[in-house]
Amino acid sequence: MNGHHDSNNIYDRFAQVTKQTRELVASMEQLQAQVTQIMEKNAELSIENDHLRTLLKKQHQPQNPDHLSGSRENLKRLYQQGFHVCSEYFGKRLDPHESCTFCIDAIFGHEEGK
CATH class of the missing domain: 1.20.5 (Single alpha-helices involved in coiled-coils or other helix-helix interfaces)
Structure with a gap:
């Protein structure tokens, strides 16, 4: 049991x-x-x-008003190297100490979409 x-x-x-x-x-x-x-x-x-x-x-x-898009930075560099970047004279050499209002506007003008 x-x-x-x-x-x-x-x-x-x-x-x-x-x-x-x-x-x-x-x-x-x-x-x-x-x-x-x-x-x-x-x-x-x-x-x-x-x-x-x-x-x-x-x-x-910080919002940098001088901030440029890549393409406008390229235009700025070309302009600083002495070439027109405006549609009127694009690619032509600037005279020494010459400035171009059209180029300045093409580089720093109001960007679309801003």
């Missing part, structure tokens, strides 16, 4: 450990779902944070 009692005790313990294991697995699955949600939210916030930093940098950069 003692052997039968031990068998029941072992079976009961096995059933209890099985139940605890299932509960542990269920708890781990819940934790995994929560970790996944947290990681997804963290990724979203990181992306949003990067976008906001970019916007802040753009807003806090």
